[in-house]
Amino acid sequence: MSLLRMEEITKRFPGVVANDQVDLVLEEGEIHALLGENGSGKSTLMNMLYGIYRPDAGRILLRDKEVQFSSPTDAISAGIGMVHQHFMLVPTMTVTENVILGLKEQKGRWNPLLDTRGAEKRINALAEQYGLDIEPNARVWQLPVGAQQRVEILKSLYRNAEILVLDEPTAVLAPKEVEHLIEVLRNLARSGKSIIFISHKLNEVIQLADRVSVLRNGVLSGQVDVADATASQLAEMMVGRQVETPKKKPRKSGETILTTANLVVKDDRSLIAVDDLTFDLAKGEIFGVAGVDGNGQKELTEAIAGVRSIESGNLEISGLSKSRGKRFREIGHVTEDRHQTGVVLPFSLWENYALKVCGTPPYGNWLNMNTGVMQEQTRAAIDQFSIKATGPDVAMSTLSGGNQQKVVLARELALDPKLLLAAQPTRGLDVGAAEYVHERLLSARDSGMAIMLISTELEEVLALSDRIMVMYEGKSMGLVDASQASREMLGLMMAGVSLENIENGMSQ
């Protein structure tokens, strides 16, 4: 008897079949990875398991008993927990409050006061049992992403989840946090919980999963034991061809376009986020900024993009127009949180495209928008980036996460900017799409674009950058030539050890 069987699940959206007779079997204590290209239907399948969507056809069986979920509440009470790509936590509340939200945790039958003490005890016990590092009294907004994710996991465990679904859990995590998560998931599986996780990172899948199911265009294209598979095999199953790592040509020297000196920038809470940064960036260069999320990268990029004022120090960009409006269009800006700052979800694809390009010929001028051209260009971008969408008129919100990201990239590259600020450009992209984006970035560099690549992923930074700066708590831990950098060294710097100290061997 299997714990969970999803049988011949079909789900259609207007114009697309997101899932076409998909079968998925999950055993007790198993870690099951769900792989597939962007838009292949992974999130949709999991949302049906969690009661967010209802399948058009097919059955879901839990321990051989058919179940029907009409809401997440049903799924939760059947022992299914889900950690979404976008966390479902209330930022102003404490960890404990978030965990017990909606539950009847009161002091007594007739005493409606919240039993926070009792809840905390249980939270601590669960945290200890599974090795989750958590602070019950902290407010969620104060926690780094990794910790927020642990709160989500805890929330499910607290509700006695037997099956835990994680949608791209590692996309937002720093390498250290990924290790912690993997440890936690292993502990969970060891004590009998079953896990389904979606990921685009093949090495993690191989490291963690027992079995892998691969979706392609909504159809189950394969199911293998991880023991029998290699990363390149999995990649081929996903995208139907071999995936290669990008080759970097030697760099041509170009003139400096961006210089900063002792730059200080504050964040939304008026705390210093960028602390005394001095660096420069030249045309035809990819300047990598590595570091764990939330160490000032966002504020730095926003300051350069001109959407955040600087506190002190110097920030100069040469060769751009004086006019503020034109300047905005000469800088490409791929923001790290696409939902908050990258796209307008209810707008159509071409309207999202228009946001940036609308005033610039041939897309239009100061008065007039040339909608035809913009739709045409959006259609072209859909082809080039192989965006899974039925056309330029569909709403952004109907696209899968990775495909939304591709639209942003296409838009920001559309005007051929002189300076491109690319924060997490391949976050949520499948290996094939990531390969394409890497190629695009490299060819843009070769044709003279200055690119600042902000990424938490060391592989990406190492493969693309010419020089790499590591940020920690707003400060630079050092600037190295990519040819001289190694994973270990960058990892240490990301943890706050400065380059000097590493070179002096004082890191112990």
Next chain:
Amino acid sequence: MEAFFSVLDADFFSATLRLTTPLLFATLGGILNERAGVINIGLEGTMLMAALIGVFGAWFSGSAWFGLFTGILIGGLIAWIHAFVSISLKANQIVSGAAINLIGVGLSSFLIRIVFGLKDQQRVVPHFEPVSVPYLSDIPLIGPILFQQHSLVYVALLLVPIMWVILFRTRWGLMITSVGEHPEASATVGINPLRTRYIAVILSGALAGAGGAFLSLGQLHFFQDEMVAGRGFIALAAVIFARWNPVGALIACLIFGGADALQFRGQAAGLAVPHQFMLMFPYVLTLAILVVVGGKSQGPAAIGQPYSKG
């Protein structure tokens, strides 16, 4: 200057508490609906209608308490309409609230003339009298201020800790806060954001209704056109000043109530300031306070945004 300080006597403090009470009811109500993510600028109109219906209720039943009850009822009813328009129909909450205010002004002055007749509009109805708490009211200074008030004053003061406990120490409080901050997240743990918002808005209307009925039945003893005189709007400011916290509401309302009392006392003491300036005082203070604290305070994240499933 001396004349100014001479007004700060027991009467002044007693009047402060009395004038604070209707504001406090409305502000606590405002906190409730805003925490749940619904903005209700219709508090003013709601209070006005409740003041009117309270007068009718008291007149026809002969009991001030029944009048209060009808005031609360009409407050809840009006809020229910606001809830329906802004939560179910997902219409603009500001427009819906503004409509309540406009209709409130017109309808109340129409109804008072219809029901009591043109000549007898300001008919005095059965009303609340201050009650003296035995022994305690004999304490000098403190006694008359704290223990010779209308019973509703005590109710309003008691509501402050009660609401604080409900909001911060019970699961209902968590539910209300969560649907105002992140309704999608609440929905995933089985809370019904729509229903929770409905309840919060209706209760808030009932509270504003109590405030309105207190204005007519506790202070004026009759109904007068536009007698709420902007207190519903001051309550909206007080919500922000209070940072959506009932204890803050008490402080904010005491400040505004004090300003109001000062203004009355100033007029009575015959200060050499035109009385129009005196009348302006509480409102100018409201503006000034909002300028100072308004920009910095951060309200519920999902305020004003209708929630729709999936």
